[in-house]
Amino acid sequence: MLRKKTNGVARRPQRNTLLTEAASASVDRRAFLRGSGLVIGGLSAIAATGGTVTQATAQTVAPKPVELKKSVCTHCSVGCTVIAEVSDGVWIGQEPGWDSPFNLGAHCAKGASVREHAHGERRLKYPMKKEGGEWKRISWEQAIDEIGDQMLAIREESGPDSVYWLGSAKHSNEQAYLFRKFAAYWGTNNVDHQARICHSTTVAGVANTWGYGAMTNSYNDIHNSKAILIIGGNPAEAHPVSLLHVLRAKEQNNAPLIVCDPRFTRTAAHADEYVRFRPGSDVALVWGILWHIFENGWEDKEFIRTRVWGMDQIREEVARWTPDEVERVTGAPESQLRRVAMQLANNRPGTLIWCMGGTQHTNGNNNTRAYCILQLALGNMGVAGGGTNIFRGHDNVQGATDLGVLADTLPGYYGLSAGAWGHWARVWEEDPEWLKGRFATMKGADGKDKQMMNLTGIPVSRWIDGVLEAKENLEQPDNTRAMVLWGHAPNSQTRMTEMKTAMEKLDLLVVVDPYPTVSAILHDRTDGCYLLPAATQFETRGSVTASNRSLQWREQVVDPLFESKPDHVILAMFSKKFGFDDRIFRNISMDGELEPNVEDLTREFNRGMWTIGYTAQSPERLKLHMENQHTFDRTTLQAVGGPADGDYYGMPWPAWGTPEMNHPGTPNLYDMSKPVAEGGLTFRARFGVERDGQNLLADGVYSAGSEIQDGYPEFTMQMLIDLGWDKDLTAYERRMIEYVAGFIKERPEMGAEVGEQSQTGPYPSDFADAIGGVNWKTDLSGGIQRVAIAHGCAPFGNAKARAVVWTFPDPVPIHREPLYTNRRDLVADYPTYADKLFWRVPTMYESIQKNDFSKDYPIILTSGRLVEYEGGGDETRSNPWLAELQQDMFVEINPRDANNLGVRDGSQVWVEGPEGGKVKVMAMVTERVGEGVAFMPFHFGGHYQGEDLRSKYPDGADPYVLGESANVAQTYGYDSVTQMQETKATLCKIMPA
Known part of the structure; x- marks a missing residue:
């Protein structure tokens, strides 16, 4: 906690009013405890204001039994277990997971208060639309019909890429997978989520060094x-x-x-x-x-x-x-x-x-x-x-990244090549030509047709430019006209003054979230904006991936509150509206009319995610791990006895092969001291076998038990044939490989025997290459992986990590000055990049850096987090426990800078960026920051350039705490590979308000 609020910003009266109302009447203690999250803080406040608490009358009916439900905190990526106490469908209490090897019976402030989200005092309670400048309650049927009709009209006029589907790190794995599949069936790669603006440079940098982009x-x-x-x-x-x-x-x-x-x-x-x-x-x-x-x-x-x-x-x-x-x-x-x-x-x-x-x-x-x-x-x-x-940041940002809620890949980091689409079409049992027909084409600069299906979409960091950039400058048929912000805080993005303009220019703005978010109030739209209430992850079930690659299963704690619906149900409603529900769910059973079975979604991505070993973590194995957390060692994460004996907790990926193979998961990537079958691994042979005449494979080292005692490339069917290991394949595995290669047309069923069209000898010459080319990540049977591991080898090969990435703008990492720098003496020595077009949008570098902003904006501005809030903060600032702890948006200023500026600790100041955005915040004068550097947290929203926007929220859905968004003052700047936004090194000026 930084300080307790003591003076006159408008949000304190809002909170006082809520507590005063509670204190003004006699309160039945049991009802109060069940109905409010203010159990301790609230009662203390009531005592202070003179309210009375009556003793509950004796009950003649036996008390309702209390069920314990095991879930996972929905804030950061540590993956802390939450034990929810539920009585009569009401979440009445919680404890940390004492058996969890991750949190060991501990919680932070956010985790300790997650029960508040399932009481939902400030939640978005029912679908709403903006009409004549006012929020109007509507039904789900009306919302889906009106939104769907407008989207279909935009699709007809401008193509599928003009609707942007922005997903979420708050999805479960199953919902994230379905979201990416849904975007494919809609026909666009304009789909992304928060990973773009938090760790996309990690995934790209790390994956291109040794194979996998993860912890x-x-x-x-x-x-x-x-x-x-x-x-x-x-x-x-x-x-x-x-x-x-x-x-x-x-x-x-x-x-x-x-x-x-x-x-x-x-x-x-x-x-x-x-x-x-x-x-x-x-x-x-x-x-x-x-x-x-x-x-x-x-x-x-x-x-x-x-x-x-x-x-x-x-x-x-x-x-x-x-x-x-x-x-x-x-x-x-x-x-x-x-x-x-x-x-x-x-x-x-x-x-x-x-x-x-x-x-x-x-x-x-x-x-x-x-x-x-x-x-x-x-x-x-x-x-x-x-x-x-x-x-990683959010609770499932790792999982949502793995499941492909990204503009540049399908689930499992397969990319967008024809081969990647072919693989997922086989997993989905979909006609690849039908999928191709869902996407647009456009003429490239060379006059040839360009398939949008194979072109990376616009990343979320640049959706603003998809709306505002001139159409002729975009690498897609038309501008973005409809925007779906699903579980996303727009105030976590830079350039918010331009974002406001973009939101107002859209034909259609749709927000899907448990809370209205800043998306509901930043703009001045009077219509064309819809709010759809999503259920939290405590109101559904499914898996989530912690930062260490372990998957955990959440039990459903309570039914969806109010009129909210889980993400996968909302996706099913849109699928039905768009007419492809029968195709997208052909292998997914329904628990209700439009409620896809969560376990079936898990099993479907198990059948396709061979690249990163998301294939062995069946729902049954995940639930077994959660039920037996106490059996896992707190350091190694390996189960010692019990029903999961030998497994690593959550089967951190890669967990190779099918669930029946019982691979234990891989606790530490690239550890060659253990056999691959027991969680060992080599560096991935992802970048070829030779470069500039030099060997890229490992030199004389290999994982324990490997029969190939040197480096080797990734496994293909041809490699098995050459080694004589193809004889280890089962009849079903061989037949599935032949199916993937197109040698047989009928998809084999598990356990199928070798038929007349299947053989073990040499294949006809016109099929030999295709069959030999089936590899460890496209073989739907898992047979190639199983056989490689049986011989002690890693399916993806055994290579060297590469310190030089020849495919990147800077093959050797070099220092480059930020676009907005006050060290003009360094620009000539360490310049930025040339301007370029990539990810469908023009991107500026040198045209910004060549201008000297440092005289007017001399202070470096950086940003970061607070313990009390998460992400854009709408959810946590709506939590009374957390709102009580941190009530003011602020800027940290070094004492020397403050004295030179005439700024006192606790005073109001303006922080202005060189692109004109400015925020009015409280000054915290502190030596936490060095001279010439200022810091702001990015969790606040609801104020805009000095204006309080509380009145623009739907009634009863405004967060307790509002404040300026730091990103209003942040500036343009994007990574040269991933389009990550720059938020840690720009310039600003600070003035007394």
């Missing part, structure tokens, strides 16, 4: 770390329960905790070494540390020789980053970085943790790859206690 180890594995480096992250506030695991290593292993951050955070307060550096100079800082490692010969030479490609080119770049140059660019002194390098070298294995402070930059992909390269140089990969432990 390599786990929160629990940090127990084994001998050193901990946190850069661009503040887990003490963003992932509070994770500190249980970090501090255990610090205390039990005497592991030095090193925190590198422009701001002295609550995490930094725990550090043995705190390194303050200039925002936006991460690559320079990491190269400065690596300079000392190389200079002193502290790198792991054998690990580099056998498991890393391209480190020589890294050495050449690092050699340029002398201590003097590093200090000139970052502000970090030589003596401190040498000390950091020595601590990392002397305390191995060490883990490296990062969050959005490292990702949200125009060169964020360079940052994340630099972090990886540091760990490769130290030999800290593929070992317990090592790894890159990337703390």
